[in-house]
Every structure is written in C-alpha cells, then in structure tokens.
Amino acid sequence: MPVTSVTTDPEALTLTLVADFPAPVERVWDAFADPRKLERFWGPPGYPATFDRYDLRPGGLAHYWMTSPEGERFHGRWEFVEVAAPHRIVVLDSFADSRGEVDPSVPTGRMTLTIESTATGSRLAIVSASPTAEALEQVLAMGQAEGMRQAFGQLDAVLADLREYALGAGTRTEVLDDTHVRITRAFEAPRHLLWRAHTEPDLMKKWLLGPDGWEMTVCENDLVVGGSYRNAWAPVGDTAGEPFGFEGENLVIEPERRIVTTERMTGAPFPPNVNDLTMDEDDGVTLLTMIIAYPDVTQRDMILATGMTDGMEASYQRLERGILADA
Known part of the structure; x- marks a missing residue:
C-alpha cells in the first residue's frame, strides 16, 4: 500500500x-x-x-x-x-x-x-x-x-509496468475486507479482444469452462443496462459433478472497459453478489480486475472455499491457448 x-x-x-x-x-x-x-x-x-x-x-x-x-x-x-x-x-x-x-x-x-x-x-x-x-x-x-x-x-x-507487475503471475485473489474480494489477471492481448471474449456467447463457450471435463450448455445475455443473463455448465463423460448455473442483471456496461452485474447461483437460497469487472490496457497488456461484493463474510468464505480462483485460472489459461493465441 x-x-x-x-x-x-x-x-x-x-x-x-x-x-x-x-x-x-x-x-x-x-x-x-x-x-x-x-x-x-x-x-x-x-x-x-x-x-x-x-x-x-x-x-x-x-x-x-x-x-x-x-x-x-x-x-x-x-x-x-x-x-x-x-x-x-x-x-x-x-x-x-x-x-x-x-x-x-x-x-x-x-x-x-x-x-x-x-x-x-x-x-x-x-x-x-x-x-x-x-x-x-x-x-x-x-x-x-x-x-x-x-x-x-x-x-x-x-x-x-504491467508486464513486470502482473503478466505471468496467474490469477491473484486478495481479500479486501469482510465482504469484498479483488481478483486480477493479466493477458498479453489488446483490450478489445478480451472484451469480445467476455461478451460474445460463441467465444465464451470455448473458454469459460473451469476445470477440464465441463461444457457450457447455456450462455445468454441481453447486453444492456437492466438486461438479464444466464449461464449454465454440465459435466462431460465420466466427470463427477452436477449441472449448475448463474444468473443476474447487468447494472453497468461501458464497452471495452467495465461490466457490473449481479450474480446468483440458479436455485440457490442466498442473496446475489455483485461482480465489477474492469479492463485496463497498457503497451499491449490488458489487466482484468474483478471486485466482488458479497452480502456477508459467511457467503464470501463459502464461495472462496469452492476453489473459485483455481477454476478461473484454468479458464483463463484456456482463453490464452485458444482465442487469444489464434487472434
């Protein structure tokens, strides 16, 4: 600090x-x-x-x-x-x-x-x-x-220098306080490409999968302020696990810069969190920063304990090897 x-x-x-x-x-x-x-x-x-x-x-x-x-x-x-x-x-x-x-x-x-x-x-x-x-x-x-x-x-x-500060460091999670977590990940790619990868369903289905053995079965988003979205995943073949999904509302959309959404696990009884994703580019490196606001510390710790960071890093590596490498 x-x-x-x-x-x-x-x-x-x-x-x-x-x-x-x-x-x-x-x-x-x-x-x-x-x-x-x-x-x-x-x-x-x-x-x-x-x-x-x-x-x-x-x-x-x-x-x-x-x-x-x-x-x-x-x-x-x-x-x-x-x-x-x-x-x-x-x-x-x-x-x-x-x-x-x-x-x-x-x-x-x-x-x-x-x-x-x-x-x-x-x-x-x-x-x-x-x-x-x-x-x-x-x-x-x-x-x-x-x-x-x-x-x-x-x-x-x-x-x-973003190349020295974050590139190659993987997905980093910081607990800011009882209800806020910051997640960062850098990519050697232009911001507009990262924006497309996070907003175009055909691209999202190729990388936003978490660990190997899962597929994205639903990717729907009315990409306007007030619009709703819904994503769902299911295991493939012998992969253990039950299908699940997330849904929410778009609160802020600033193209190629920021998306803020609510996020609730489909069918879950607890209140939604708020995900605030920003993208900053400097000299060909784009830093993704997501600040997640949870309703309380219990829900924060419960979600972090699921291995969320590891799942995000697996998806981001898939994004680098696929969509970004082919661009």
Whole structure:
C-alpha cells in the first residue's frame, strides 16, 4: 500500500494525503497528465472515474464522473490554477452536475498536488483545502478521507509496468475486507479482444469452462443496462459433478472497459453478489480486475472455499491457448 498517511487539520481546514512510490517523478507525473491513466485510480474501488474533458494548463478545465456499481454517477470539475510539470498542480476542486457546471451545494475547495524525488523514488502529497470548517466537515462526512486512501492505493499498479507487475503471475485473489474480494489477471492481448471474449456467447463457450471435463450448455445475455443473463455448465463423460448455473442483471456496461452485474447461483437460497469487472490496457497488456461484493463474510468464505480462483485460472489459461493465441 503506497499511502503512508491521510491526516486532517481542522485549524488549517485541510485534508492531506502522502504516498511514496518506487518510481521516478516523471512517471508519477505522467499518471496525472494522461487522463486514461488517471481514470485507473481516480476513484476508490467500485467507483472508477471517466474524464470526458481534460485540459491540463492554467485556466483549463477537467470534467469527470465516478460511476457506482449501481450505475449512479457522481460528477466533479477541476479548474487548473497552476501547472508546473513534473512537480506541481493546483486546481479549484468542485462537485458538478452532468454538464460539468459547478454544484453550489458543496463549496469549492482548492487541491494542491506536489511530487518530489526521494532516495527510493517519489513522494506524492495532495492537500485538499476547504473554504470553511463546515465545508471540511461536509466532505469528511461524505467519506473523502477513506475514499482518497482507497483510490491512491491503486496507483502503484498504474505506475508499474504491467508486464513486470502482473503478466505471468496467474490469477491473484486478495481479500479486501469482510465482504469484498479483488481478483486480477493479466493477458498479453489488446483490450478489445478480451472484451469480445467476455461478451460474445460463441467465444465464451470455448473458454469459460473451469476445470477440464465441463461444457457450457447455456450462455445468454441481453447486453444492456437492466438486461438479464444466464449461464449454465454440465459435466462431460465420466466427470463427477452436477449441472449448475448463474444468473443476474447487468447494472453497468461501458464497452471495452467495465461490466457490473449481479450474480446468483440458479436455485440457490442466498442473496446475489455483485461482480465489477474492469479492463485496463497498457503497451499491449490488458489487466482484468474483478471486485466482488458479497452480502456477508459467511457467503464470501463459502464461495472462496469452492476453489473459485483455481477454476478461473484454468479458464483463463484456456482463453490464452485458444482465442487469444489464434487472434
């Protein structure tokens, strides 16, 4: 975790985040100068940002929104006051409406970002200053401190070379808390090909099979927000096991970037979990990240104990040997 501290100073009306990275200043700066990289971490897990405007110069504007797993959008706006590459950015930081206009219900703050060299790489400091004590209390009550900690905890993956960071590491599962699990897998393939492999039934039936000895008997998906899907599998030949399936609803669809769905085992009595799958490409390597939100810790542990990670890795290896190798 790169974040070393998140502190509040009620007298100075500031919230300050400090993070250290084993990367040069220029590489950290590039993560903020390139909106496609910025989108990969600006927003806590489950609330990725989309920038549709990013004019990095004094007087320039940026407009973005964070999309929740339920599809709700939260808009923000920056007005760049100072830009001094590769060390400093100062912005007027506002909540906004869908058009990028300032939302007056939350006072505009001032955010100062600095990047300095250290003996081991770089230190990033972000100071968010509120105009009044009431405004500081308001943003803290909205969870800004923890949101910043979670968001910048993702920056190390953006700074790393994906080939070194994840390629060849297989499927990795991390327990984030009692109800959230993060699964990552990298592929040496373009994002558009991974998107097709996850959304086209004819392709999905070729690789999404888990361990050997199973076939996908049903693959149906109304690939629109609010549409439903249903997948089912059955053992082949002498393979032990009973047919099973999953079904759910599409909550968010951003082509070639993100799919959020509910997921319930067909006929099971427990409530559904929510799967949030994102795809990020850098230099020909695509990183899949799935954040799974479970209803409770009991269901989380029950599903992890099924060997889910091993089954996913078997499917991903089949995807690499087949569809991706033939492309």
